[in-house]
Amino acid sequence: xxxxxxxxxxxxxxxxxxxxxxxxxxxxxxxxxxxxxxxxxxxxxxxxxxxxxxxxxxxxxxxxxxxxxxxxxxxxxxxxxxxxxxxxxxxxxxxxxxxxxxxxxxxxxxxxxxxxxxxxxxxxxxxxxxxxxxxxxxxxxxxxxxxxxxxxxxxxxxxxxxxxxxxxxxxxxxxxxxxxxxxxxxxxxxxxxxxxxxxxxxxxxxxxxxxxxxxxxxxxxxxxxxxxxxxxxxxxxxxxxxxxxxxxxxxxxxxxxxxxxxxxxxxxxxxxxxxxxxxxxxxxxxxxxxxxxxxxxxxxxxxxxxxxxxxxxxxxxxxxxxxxxxxxxxxxxxxxxx
Amino acid sequence: xxxxxxxxxxxxxxxxxxxxxxxxxxxxxxxxxxxxxxxxxxxxxxxxxxxxxxxxxxxxxxxxxxxxxxxxxxxxxxxxxxxxxxxxxxxxxxxxxxxxxxxxxxxxxxxxxxxxxxxxxxxxxxxxxxxxxxxxxxxxxxxxxxxxxxxxxxxxxxxxxxxxxxxxxxxxxxxxxxxxxxxxxxxxxxxxxxxxxxxxxxxxxxxxxxxxxxxxxxxxxxxxxxxxxxxxxxxxxxxxxxxxx
Numbered sequence: 001x002x003x004x005x006x007x008x009x010x011x012x013x014x015x016x017x018x019x020x021x022x023x024x025x026x027x028x029x030x031x032x033x034x035x036x037x038x039x040x041x042x043x044x045x046x047x048x049x050x051x052x053x054x055x056x057x058x059x060x061x062x063x064x065x066x067x068x069x070x071x072x073x074x075x076x077x078x079x080x081x082x083x084x085x086x087x088x089x090x091x092x093x094x095x096x097x098x099x100x101x102x103x104x105x106x107x108x109x110x111x112x113x114x115x116x117x118x119x120x121x122x123x124x125x126x127x128x129x130x131x132x133x134x135x136x137x138x139x140x141x142x143x144x145x146x147x148x149x150x151x152x153x154x155x156x157x158x159x160x161x162x163x164x165x166x167x168x169x170x171x172x173x174x175x176x177x178x179x180x181x182x183x184x185x186x187x188x189x190x191x192x193x194x195x196x197x198x199x200x201x202x203x204x205x206x207x208x209x210x211x212x213x214x215x216x217x218x219x220x221x222x223x224x225x226x227x228x229x230x231x232x233x234x235x236x237x238x239x240x241x242x243x244x245x246x247x248x249x250x251x252x253x254x255x256x257x258x259x260x261x262x263x264x265x266x267x268x269x270x271x272x273x274x275x276x277x278x279x280x281x282x283x284x285x286x287x288x289x290x291x292x293x294x295x296x297x298x299x300x301x302x303x304x305x306x307x308x309x310x311x312x313x314x315x316x317x318x319x320x321x322x323x324x325x326x327x328x329x330x331x332x333x334x335x336x337x338x
Numbered sequence: 339x340x341x342x343x344x345x346x347x348x349x350x351x352x353x354x355x356x357x358x359x360x361x362x363x364x365x366x367x368x369x370x371x372x373x374x375x376x377x378x379x380x381x382x383x384x385x386x387x388x389x390x391x392x393x394x395x396x397x398x399x400x401x402x403x404x405x406x407x408x409x410x411x412x413x414x415x416x417x418x419x420x421x422x423x424x425x426x427x428x429x430x431x432x433x434x435x436x437x438x439x440x441x442x443x444x445x446x447x448x449x450x451x452x453x454x455x456x457x458x459x460x461x462x463x464x465x466x467x468x469x470x471x472x473x474x475x476x477x478x479x480x481x482x483x484x485x486x487x488x489x490x491x492x493x494x495x496x497x498x499x500x501x502x503x504x505x506x507x508x509x510x511x512x513x514x515x516x517x518x519x520x521x522x523x524x525x526x527x528x529x530x531x532x533x534x535x536x537x538x539x540x541x542x543x544x545x546x547x548x549x550x551x552x553x554x555x556x557x558x559x560x561x562x563x564x565x566x567x568x569x570x571x572x573x574x575x576x577x578x579x580x581x582x583x
Contacts, residue, residue, distance in 0.1 A: 062486060064482075064485065064486060085489070085490055087488070088488030089487065091486075093487065095479070095482065095483075095486075097478075097479035097482070098483075099479035099483025100483070101480055101484075102477070102502065103504075103575070103577045104577070105577075116487070116488060116493070145576075145577045145580040147577065147580055148580055161487075
């Protein structure tokens with residue numbers, strides 16, 4: 001696969017072409033005629049209730065599960081045409097149980113695929129150093145064993161291992177499902193920051209709708225092995241394709257839409273000098289939902305938004321927030337940009 | 339049958355207590371332990387028997403390990419092989435040791451080969467079960483990761499499964515070795531030397547010093563070997579003791 005030896009810059013598009021998975025002895029297909037394409041460098045979240053086929057769909061990409069019918073292409077190449085070990089060495093894999101090798105140091109864990117690919121020792125060592133920094137671990141952690149780390153730290157090591165050889169693609173199966181909510185939130189934020197830097201194509205499986213909305217550039221909602229809706233989180237929240245989707249994303253989908261934007265990203269009313277000094281202040285880095293929450297708890301209808309340096313950027317009103325939560329307006333984005 | 343049984347012991351030879359006149363008071367009175375007799379017979383009797391004993395044990399555990407290892411790999415890969423292998427190894431394990439050594443004599447004579455066949459047989463069940471258990475207890479997540487990262491089956495076996503099975507494998511080697519050190523004393527019954535030889539002699543003559551010296555040496559050998567194996571295990575599995583902090 002091209003780009004394998006070129007760490008952190010390469011990404012490859014993934015395309016499912018009418019992919020079906022049938023298990024012998026079961027009449028219903030686990031995945032039925034799934035077609036979707038994930039542009040290079042995007043995070044695509046596969047979500048659905050248990051038994052919806054999301055994990056099965058993901059595992060067919062690196063052929064941990066065999067495809068019954070149809071095909072998946074990675075960077076334009078059919079995964080069925082590639083040698084299976086070669087294919088897997090070119091695709092990072094992160095899963096809930098992490099699967100670090102307890103008998104190997106962090107350095108050896110992260111260096112697994114580069115070693116398989118025959119990289120020289122020094123190059124592997126340098127690469128490990130780079131990755132430790134990238135995922136926020138100490139250089140001195142390289143010689144320690146996985147058992148000496150917390151769950152969150154282990155998951156960071158797992159992420160570093162999955163991109164060690166510059167794999168353009170990463171498969172993530174409920175990667176943050178086993179850590180506590182606070183650590184999960186941090187891991188999610190750190191991963192998004194990391195992803196903005198390395199731009200891999202990511203397939204991310206979860207059953208947590210909030211996580212899906214937060215992590216996904218796109219969401220594919222599956223039920224009983226079939227794709228029900230595919231789109232950006234905003235599209236899906238604003239215009240659910242049917243009652244199942246509306247139900248699945250939750251009655252508070254309007255509120256959830258407010259999670260998708262930060263105050264810094266919307267147009268603010270100009271800061272009226274002196275006039276509204278009494279308003280509570282809020283950082284522009286805050287998402288709209290937290291801004292709304294602040295209005296409700298402080299019983300005000302507007303907030304003063306502060307920039308990163310603490311300067312007044314403007315005010316935001318409850319009406320303008322309601323505009324972004326409005327369920328009938330899928331084109332909120334367009335209006336703002338106009 | 340009895341005569342035949344007694345024969346190897348007589349053949350085994352070795353010092354009885356022929357030197358009552360010239361021996362010390364301690365030896366003539368057959369006291370509990372005569373240090374002077376032990377030290378004057380160390381290089382002629384005990385040291386060579388001790389070395390023979392170590393050889394008997396090392397060969398038995400070595401060959402036993404190779405057989406059990408191959409059998410365990412086969413059983414790990416093909417489940418149907420587990421029960422037959424266990425049955426065979428358990429069967430030979432239950433044969434009384436004295437009978438087993440004697441049983442081999444008509445086939446392979448009063449030779450070290452006879453002794454080793456019996457001793458190897460006793461290692462198999464222990465080693466087989468420990469190796470197989472070790473392999474089966476390799477965490478499923480580590481295997482999934484290995485597969486997903488594109489390790490071949492062979493790479494997974496050597497780089498992941500066997501290293502992770504090492505604590506169980508080493509535990510098996512320790513039990514097998516200590517067991518064989520103990521059982522090898524019985525092998526002197528067919529005249530192959532080892533620390534069992536002075537013990538058999540002492541049983542016949544009633545010479546306490548010889549009995550205690552050989553017995554204590556066998557126990558010490560077992561303890562020291564086990565301690566050495568513990569050190570080896572720690573060197574092989576540095577990760578097992580690495581703790582938080």
